[in-house]
Structure formats: C-alpha cells, structure tokens
Amino acid sequence: MNAALVVVVVVGLGFGVLWRRHRYPGGWAFAFSFRYESDREALANARYKARAASRRAAEAESAAQAELTSAQAAYERRLRQMEQQVARLRNPGSGARLDGLGELALFQHILIVSSGPATRSIELAGLDARFDTGRTNHSIYLTDATGRVHRAKYPHLPPAPDDQQRFDEEAVRDFTVAIQNAVANENSFRARVPHQLAQAEQQLEEARIDTRIQQAARTKLAQVRQRNRQDPHRKVADSELEEALQDWKTLTGHLPPK
Structure with a gap:
C-alpha cells in the first residue's frame, strides 16, 4: 500500500469516526462500545423511519408540483402558439x-x-x-x-x-x-x-x-400538502424519533442531531 493510499484511508477513517461521534454524542463508549449497541440501533431505526416518512411526503409533493408546472407550461405554450397563429393571419409577412x-x-x-x-x-x-x-x-x-x-x-x-x-x-x-x-x-x-x-x-x-387543467393540478398539490401535514404515519415516525432523541439525552446527557 503506497503512502498516498494510506493517507486516503486514514483520512476516511478519521471522517468516519468524527461522523459517528457527531451522530452519537456523549463520549467514545456511547459511540462505539457494544454495551450501547442496542441504544444506537434504536436511535438509528427511529431516524430511518422519520427520514423515510419525510422522503415519501417530499416525493408526493414534488410529483404534484411537477404536474402543476407541466400544466402551466402547456397552457403558456398553447397560448403562445395560438398568438403566433393570430399574428401570422394579421401580418403574414413575405412567406417562403x-x-x-x-x-x-x-x-x-x-x-x-x-x-x-x-x-x-x-x-x-x-x-x-x-x-x-x-x-x-x-x-x-x-x-x-x-x-x-x-x-x-x-x-x-x-x-x-x-x-x-x-x-x-x-x-x-x-x-x-x-x-x-x-x-x-x-x-x-x-x-x-x-x-x-x-x-x-x-x-x-x-x-x-380555460385554466381547468391548471386548477385541477393546483388543487391536487394543495391536497397533497394537506395530506402530508395530517399523515398519521409521519406523525408517529416523528414522535418516535423525538422520543429516541430524548432517550439518548437521558442516557448520555447529550441531545443528538436528527
């Protein structure tokens, strides 16, 4: 193993250690010891569930927003084409x-x-x-x-x-x-x-x-946002994450990041 590769490996390991200490604060034992492995797993699982629920909500909203953006672009494109047709009829120019x-x-x-x-x-x-x-x-x-x-x-x-x-x-x-x-x-x-x-x-x-397609897409986006705010699964996942964060603070005296 050459010197450059050794440096890369050492730097990578260093970042890994710092990241783990950041995610599981309170000391080396809480971040690495097998004694607290189940506590770390509980926090990691709570984080995963909360992120998954948040990601699903974001994807649903992004899809609805894309549908609205597409409807608006199609509306503008159609108007532009029809305006060009009117302009050609009013002033056909020289033609081919x-x-x-x-x-x-x-x-x-x-x-x-x-x-x-x-x-x-x-x-x-x-x-x-x-x-x-x-x-x-x-x-x-x-x-x-x-x-x-x-x-x-x-x-x-x-x-x-x-x-x-x-x-x-x-x-x-x-x-x-x-x-x-x-x-x-x-x-x-x-x-x-x-x-x-x-x-x-x-x-x-x-x-x-005629803005019906746009309005339908706008209504759908509002419904998706409302559904995301009221999603019971997301609320449970967020609640479980908060509970896991507090459990870790009780254990170590340090509140970990989400």
Missing part, C-alpha cells in the same frame, strides 16, 4: 421564397424587386402579371392593387461586350405563370383570412379562460 428571375424574387405573399442597391416589395394580393416580348427585351408587367405598374426587363439579344445576362423566352414565360399562380393562391388566402382570423381570435380567448 418560391422562385426568382432577374430583378424579381417571388415569395408566398410578396414580390421583391431589386433594382441596383435598392429593393422594394409588391403585395401579391390583387396583382396582375403579364408577359410581353420586344425587339431587345422580354418583359413582365406588374400592375398592383393601386394601379401602379412596374416593368421587369429581361434582355434576350446575343451577349454584348458588357456580358449582360440574357434570358430565354420560355424561362420568362414560366416565371410569369409562377407569379400568376402565386397571385391566385394569395387572393384565395386573403379571402379566407377574415373568417380564419375571427375563429383564431375566438379560440385564443377561450384558451386564455
């Missing part, structure tokens, strides 16, 4: 990107126009998209719900020295169709929004009021 060609990027609810460093958005609702072709450019004419028109140009002549991008007519036509289909979907979505929004707002209000 669907396609893009040249200066136009098509999203679920808007078109983004990038002209040099500047960008702007055009809402799809009520938008009219029309393809046209000319001598040098294919064009997509976009007329928004206010009547304002934007022309997106797609050059189609053979490459020039400036290496400007050229666009195939079929690609521009297909992109125009994609815009038209997205507009149709958006118009349909917008037509459904008022009913869906009213329904979502009503469901959100009902969800805010």
